[in-house]
Amino acid sequence: MAIDEIVVWGVGTSRTMRVHWALAELGMDYETKPILARTGETATAAYGRINPKRKIPCLQDGELTLSESAAIAHHLFAKFGPGKDVFLPMSDEDRARSDEWSYFILAELDAHSLYVMRRHGDLHEIYGAAPEAVRSAEEYFLRQLEAVRPRIAGADPYLMGAAISVADILLTTCLDWALRYGIALADDVLRYRERTTDREAYGAAFDFNFGPTGIERPFTPAPGSGT
């Protein structure tokens, strides 16, 4: 592979959306290998040599092969973001805040909540049905979101200020995921999401990422219908 060639493996999930959205914000050209989860395409020996976790997304950036959607988005912003209209941490404090958001969203909202709902709800035939775990994961999601709601409501217009950040991409993909599950979000959280999803890059990435799956943009409740 050429040193400066970028290849993204995977489409069709909230995690792959993060990578395609980051690249769209950066205005990058890249190649996509549009493999899907749970189709057998992540299970091939050839893909296992690229990503032994056999998960999507995976990035090849020249000699660097990187998995984990958040690590990929942070890498892309750090490498290709300078000079572009995206948020880049310029101080230790900025970096700490950006890390705080990223780890919170990935652990508390994604892994401990939404993915539990997915594994033991939609994907129960693979991971086992656990209705009580699904119910408590939804409650946990809402409790965690409530704790950061004042900071989301105060985002002006984005979490890290004037420019879109990786934290916004991570949070918005979790809010979309929650809406697809019919979770009612507070009005100020919905207003924040309107600002991030109004971006041209979001729309382009959404259509590209979810096009092959038929998944549509989540229905956005009218203001006043949230909590």
Ligand SMILES: N[C@@H](CCC(=O)N[C@@H](CS)C(=O)NCC(=O)O)C(=O)O
């Ligand atoms: N922590 C990883 C999670 C990646 C992940 O679990 N990907 C799922 C789809 S969302 C996958 O590739 N599963 C393999 C398969 O089902 O074939 C990330 O954020 O990138």
